[in-house]
Amino acid sequence: MPTARFEPSTIKNKIKREEIANKQKKAKGQEKLQRRLAQAKAEANDPLAKKKRLAQNVPRTLDNTREFDPSILTANPNSEAGPSTLASQDPSSSADAQSEPTQQPEDETAADIANDPFAAYFSGAIDPSVPPKVLVTTSPKATRTTYDFCDELVGVFPGAEFIRRKKGKGFEVGRIAGWAANRGYSHLMVVNEDTKKLNAITMVYLPNGPTAYFKLSSVELSQKISGHARATSHYPELVLNGFVTRLGHTVGRLFQTFFPPMPEFQGRQVVTLHNQRDFLFFRRHRYAFRSTEKVALQEIGPRFTLKLRYMKKGLPAVKNLGAPSKHLEFDAEEHEQEKLALKDIEMGESGAQEQDEEGEKEPESPKQKKVVPPTEDEYLWIWKPELETTRRTFFL
Template identity: 30%
Template sequence: MGNKRKDDADEGAKEGSKKRKVAPSMIKNKVKRSIVYAKLKHEKKVEKRKKAKAREVAEKRALELGEEPPARKIPRTIENTREFDETVCKPDDDELFVGIDADEFSPLFKREYTSKILITTSRFHSTRGPAFIAELLSVIPNAHFYKRGTYELKKIVEYARNKDFTSIIVVHTNRREPDALVIIGLPDGPTAHFKLSRLVLRKDIKKHGNPTTHYPELVLNNFTTRLGHRIGRMIASLFPQDPNFVGRRVVTFHNQRDFIFFRHHRYIFETKEIKESSSKTKTEKDEKSSSKSKTVKDKKSSQENVIVRLQECGPRFTLKLISLQHGTFDTKGGEYEWVHKPEMDTSRRRFFL
């Protein structure tokens, strides 16, 4: 009896082990692991298709019955599950609007003067640095390039202030590649230091367009916090506030997870002819000749349809804020508004802009 119970227990354990699903990462054999992983992936795909089909049927049935379709689930992303931040701007924030009227950029946005930008380099610039600066000059209106030479940045700030420049952009390079941007607001600051990465010049963009001299439209996305709002106003101060919509140029700074993506496009209107064929049948009114009918030949009618498409002009790059300093550039006695430190990156869902 004891041996029989033992055999039954062993058989039950074997059946349980067969039914129990083993994670692919626990399988040591590479071939078996890849087979199990491919099978699981296929099952998930089939299940996903079934759910999508069931959702489509439910929506179609709700429309036929005149009912509201079932609410779609919102996917969980890092953006919509970000940590709560008290500095996020709200539409009814009176303190924010009072601060806007008193900041360093208010005279420019009130159009008391127009933007005038000085672009220079670090003391040791690379081969791709001048090419990047040439494309910046085509993006930013009223921008002028001056060679750095052996001048200190403080002397350049004094010179630019005397010549009525409103901002200075310094392109820093390292190992023959532009790797940082320093933007200095004049005459009283602030100074922002950005890390520059993923630079793609215009010549490397497939089917790129050539920009015109029109003032571009400026699009700023997702600058939601107080710090982000300040950075957005600083970026906007580089461009004139009266865009020429005839030129169809758009400059976009899109903030996502504290990375600012820069894109430069122009939109193009195209007219395409769509041919439609319509067939009509005419029947006689008399009941006697109801069997006889006359068909009218198909008539081709052409209709014009306007299509809008985007053409990228370049360049393409990504910025990440490193520090924001009060006043103009001063590394020794300058007071910083915000500095990024490694210990601040405690969570992937914590953003500052």
Template identity: 30%
Template sequence: MLRRQARLRREYLYRKTIEDKQKSIQDKKNRIKKSLENNTTIHGDLQKKALHYQKKLEWEDEGPEAAVKIGGESGGTFANSQDDEYRYAGVEDPKIVITTSRDPSSRLKQFVKEVRLIFPNAQRMNRGNYEMKQLISACRANDVTDFIIVHEHRGVPDGLVICHLPYGPTAYFNLSDVVMRHDIPDIGTMSEQYPHLIFHNFKSTLGDRVTSILKYLFPVPKEDSKRVITFANHDDYISFRHHTYKKRDNQIELDEVGPRFQLKLYQIKLGTLDAINSADTEWVLRPFMNTTVKRRFLSDADGWDQE
């Protein structure tokens, strides 16, 4: 089993390396093509190989590859190994394990119980003294698709880590303004139906990436499901809301189920938690980004800042 996992991981990294090289070459071709179409000066870094790339452009066309394009500002990018991370999404229901940091407080335990009810097919596991490698290995052996850890600071939940298995990515979120179910007056009952999902204001490439990470934690709902979960992005803070609805006199009435909280993404790693030190960083929120008040990374296409 360990040899097979190592081999699959090597194959995945090899495919990704080849894709990165092809992406770099295609980007240079697109820049040259754009300069020729607009009759502008070709960038100095591209002038030496401009004729070489221009000859290749003459023989290239959309071809059948256009059918596998995914949306983007420049007309789309070809499907790659990032898409393989979620290739079974929608075909098989996700299987999620949720745990906490070591020695959790009673409030964190209560919050994790409520988080488990949010995700269908989720299981809560006591952390104990297990190391991260042991936990991830056990999850892989049992075909777990996502591993979630909730952190706290002095009894207040303040962090959420979502690790997609078997290869990643791993997304890190700050957790704030947590209001648990028992803190909401006149709270509705918790439905076990598969929820419909609403994603608001995730318009950039990074926004699409975060949408995939969150969306595929949930199985495909049935049409008659009365349960709705909302992720609304405002100034890069993702508000989580959980409701059930019913129709009365041709009107829709919403009942909040809870809990409610806010997420703020600060890092995405291209790997799992057991090998996080050797994993590449796909995106990270850096200190200088906090000074750009007008920037919106999840809603603005210019906010995608890859490593």
């Protein structure tokens, strides 16, 4: 008698069909379990068999299937064993692939690091005992969810300060960045929400940028983490993992500037940013040495995931939409500025005469140049999911 009548798809009775399907599924799972146990027992006696199996069965991932571009990357992601790509299918391209790492422009990366806007932080000009001054604010019409997350961020960054964002015109991100830069803040962080859900973070390095925009997802506050530890006021350590490209170096150095250069190791707190598949996973733990070989971790929180969408030069632009056109003739303000300039010249001459008569005076300290946001954006990098080449080339 043929066995086709015992197939679940040929049985019209629903209860009987589900019963036979569940039995077949259970038998298939038991067979797979026995096969895995036998394989593990055989590999326990022969360690080389396990290494050979792992070398032959490497999964295809987004990281190990990217095409190597020496003009962008600072490290070849395909240097380790991985599945074959389109370039490796051509035998003539194997020699070129081997010669690519030698043509890698390492001097360009060194020039980027030396001339980037974060050079002052890493040059040692900043006092390592003083934390960076970070301003944390929200999007307009924020809810309790955003405020709770901002409180967590203030606890993560030692020099952070939270100020509620007012409603109405005149409080654009660019204007807030200029206001913060003129008052000594080194960073601006804007947490955005949509339909009462956190969805983005804008990070601005003051006073001259750049500006990075990240999509925010998988947010979990400290109170929601089971068995979480309590944070202390110690400066945490920072661990950056997977930032191996030129863009990755820029993003990694941006996150480094949010923390003091010298951590306080007695606090045993560590902040980790792990880059995997272009997602940045944020975690904060406290470690404890159980022995000379074992270390225990206890998560403090919060935990969230970031994804870079674009990076701009300078501060966020403030576009004056509907602004009146300028007059062709001179305004009264320009005449007033000319009069003030003449007065300054006259005061300078009179001041010089008074110095000659009364003696030398102490020189006045130069005034800090006022930071004004631009009117147009200039992108350093932008995410374009519709272009496959952009997705493969510009990654962290």
